Amino acid sequence: MGRGVETYKRSERKARFTTVSMSDHEPTGAGRLAKIRRYRRLMYACIAVGVVGFIAAVELDYPLVGLVVYWAGILAFFAVWKGTSVTLYDERDIDLERRASLLTLQIAGVVGVLAMTVLVVAGQVPSLAVPERVVGGFLAISGLFLVYGVVYTVVRHRR
Amino acid sequence: MKNHVRAHRDEAGLSQADLAAAVGVTRQTINAIELRKYVPSTLLALRLSAIFERSVNELFELEAGDWD
Numbered sequence: 001m002g003r004g005v006e007t008y009k010r011s012e013r014k015a016r017f018t019t020v021s022m023s024d025h026e027p028t029g030a031g032r033l034a035k036i037r038r039y040r041r042l043m044y045a046c047i048a049v050g051v052v053g054f055i056a057a058v059e060l061d062y063p064l065v066g067l068v069v070y071w072a073g074i075l076a077f078f079a080v081w082k083g084t085s086v087t088l089y090d091e092r093d094i095d096l097e098r099r100a101s102l103l104t105l106q107i108a109g110v111v112g113v114l115a116m117t118v119l120v121v122a123g124q125v126p127s128l129a130v131p132e133r134v135v136g137g138f139l140a141i142s143g144l145f146l147v148y149g150v151v152y153t154v155v156r157h158r159r
Numbered sequence: 160m161k162n163h164v165r166a167h168r169d170e171a172g173l174s175q176a177d178l179a180a181a182v183g184v185t186r187q188t189i190n191a192i193e194l195r196k197y198v199p200s201t202l203l204a205l206r207l208s209a210i211f212e213r214s215v216n217e218l219f220e221l222e223a224g225d226w227d
Contacts, residue, residue, distance in 0.1 A: 032180050090185050091184065091188070
């Protein structure tokens with residue numbers, strides 16, 4: 001067994017069996033994982049409360065109250081995320097997000113190309129009326145790619 | 160890429176959660192590495208090598224398909 005493992009196990013045993021306050025040492029492996037899960041659940045709960053609260057308030061005809069609840073949920077989410085010293089997301093989470101973002105952009109790209117084709121064809125056929133939502137959707141996708149281009153350029157220059 | 164993390168972890172008598180805590184990732188990440196669903200970063204590979212006191216080459220192995 002490597003010394004690295006022995007050193008790790010020694011520090012784990014010390015953390016488990018030494019009576020000290022929680023603030024005096026890092027939690028054990030299982031404790032740290034439980035803490036990560038707790039913080040993650042709390043973050044998602046903040047968002048859920050914000051969104052559900054907003055929808056409920058709008059339904060009850062209190063849109064401004066709903067907006068306040070929504071913002072409170074968003075701010076609480078960021079407060080938990082940034083306020084804790086616990087690493088809530090590791091490199092695999094970041095990799096998954098990167099892949100999901102890429103796939104989203106690829107899907108948006110295909111939809112954008114199809115929407116543009118529909119718009120051009122519809123422009124040539126007077127009897128075809130394009131719904132405003134389709135035009136709005138196309139503009140939104142174009143805007144998304146514009147933002148992506150700007151962000152990509154900034155990130156590329158920073159690294 | 161092949162890896163021998165599972166074998167070294169078993170040899171060391173560590174659970175996935177223990178190893179995850181030792182290298183600062185989640186248990187799911189260790190599980191994904193062992194199942195070859197995720198290739199760790201250089202930093203994480205070096206941390207694993209430090210914990211097991213093995214070279215990175217002893218933990219991870221290139222396969223023919225990795226050159227394609």
